[in-house]
Amino acid sequence: MDKPDGGRESVKVLIVAVEQTAGSALYGMVDVLMAAGNLWQAMAGEPEHRMFHVDIVALDRAPFRCGHGIPVIPDFSITDNPGGEILILPELWLGPDESLHGQYPALIAWIKRKFQEGITIYSACSGTVMLAETGLLNGYEATSHWGYQDLFRKYYPEVHFQAQPNLVFSDPSARIVTAGGATSWHDLALHIIARHGSPGEALRIAKVYLLKWHEESQLPFTPLVRRSLHGDSVVRHCETWLAEHFRENGALQKLVEVSDIPERSLKRRFKAATGHTLIEHLHNLRVEEAKKMLETTHSPVAEISAAVGYEDISFFRALFRRLTGLTPGQYRRLFQPILRDGEQKKSYEQVV
Template sequence: MNRSEQGPVDILIVAVPETAGSSLYGMVDVLLAAGQVWQNLVSAEPGRPLFRVNIVSPCEAPFTCGNGIPVVPACAVADEPRAGILILPELWLGPDEDLHGRYPELMAWIRRQYAAGATLYSACSGAVMLAETGLLDGCEATSHWGYRELFSKRYPEVRFRPEPNLVFANSSARIVTAGGTTSWHDLAIHIIARHSSPGEALRVAKVYLLKWHDEGQLPYESLVRRTLHGDNVVRACEEWLAEHFRASGVIHGVVAQAQVPERTLKRRFKAATGSSLIEYLQNLRIEEAKRLLESGALPVDEISAAVSYDDPSFFRRLFKRCTGLTPSQYRRLFHPVLKASEPEG
């Protein structure tokens, strides 16, 4: 008996006031379309829904989520609804904001769903809710790269990976986390392929123009982010480096302006920012190279020289290590109007 003969698979999507409406209703729309939208467009014959999707929340009363988008839940967690698939979509949370102490009944219900055999999926910052349940402790997980420090500080038992677009928490693959804001696209494709068929996932992706982000999250991550700390010497060094990163002899220059011993500065810099001096300098240069690739047609060798790397081969290797892409691939991804002519690598 095939899946369509078995009937639709039940899915519950969690919604709370912090939920992002685009992720919530995007998932509802795409999953409900599986088994029907392509069939109606191409064969002009009615298809069969492959999923039965409902919204669950801490209370059954209507409310508004992120940006005032209305939500009318089908059920509340107190009703003890059951489904084989549970999805935690993106949340509007600051990069240092967790869910500690919020929605204890919801957290307990999620744990019960997992214990009862449900497969759990999170999109973007929905992983923060999943981490709050404790189910990610000791497991690998991803979320938007902007939450790397939050996971390090608040959920240290989670092995956070900012690079991939999807991460399986363990060998059973019953917990799956997806990366950045539009990672719900990847998650929807994965759920349809896994719980229906890869062919149907491809058909839905074609109709909705959904792109699988096989390049992962590294190309989208900002390599330079200001870290809150109280070391005024290090802060002055960060500002000096932001102005002089293109110059030669930068490390000696920043040590001279800091007026502290080099070994002391390197130790304090690492403690305050989480990066070594050389890593911070490299990140500044690669960020500038990304900007040049995004905004113009300057050859890669000239971009390498512009950010103070005289060896273009070294620059290419460093760029790929930092972004996951070659400079030419990065340019095509973020400046598709330009047809880069330089060779790969």
């Protein structure tokens, strides 16, 4: 592992390249991941640290040209069997009826072996065809470009192909993630940075590169609680009080008593000052706290629901999904840190 800033280790990333690989997706992914932790920081005059170290892996180390004649100089061959925490299968130049059946048997076997060793696999667009060839997607949902849905029905009928989502968690351990259309590597790169680095860094990279983060992918990363700039001292006091007491039963009624002004007046002033209602603010505080607990603990969702103020877990689940775009279980799988060095994480089935 690299330790570029004297302590924090770079996450080791391997990207597979073959002759059909799309050069833009290959080098775009390399460029964006290698920029995480240092590009924005260099521009802003902040301390830099490289979050990811990326190597290209091919059938052998000999230079070759991938799609549209773009040169590739591999860092490793599959026989070198380099170590890593992440394996990426980028977009391939494949026709809508072209499978990889029978091609690259040594590479397909190597990908399966790396997964068995504990690596997390990500595929973008038609890279999912290569992943399907391994059999690792059998019985699970997966996505790719919509143009490949007939190919999947014909050659990989055991894969539950989904044409609509940008990202799909394809196995219960969340160690296989597939991405959709031709520029889905943008979403995938930002997802990898958020999951293995930090959501804040993913947002900074999106801004620097002007990458479009599709709405359904952006929602889980959006903070629900932002301090509003306004001049209403009563409302500021209410915001401060709620930040400390939002978990309590009857929090809003207690707030009305603390504010010492009529409930209707308080609600009107709060909406005018902040742009949202008191109940919306309370829900945002509670769900934001639930997000933190899902990110940092293995507590069951029912316990988290009660801890933030909701006895009705069904209501909590529905509210959480409305505000974040994900179920609590999906959110946990997205943001729980990936453990390293052989550590075993408690089964998600026990906590969702």
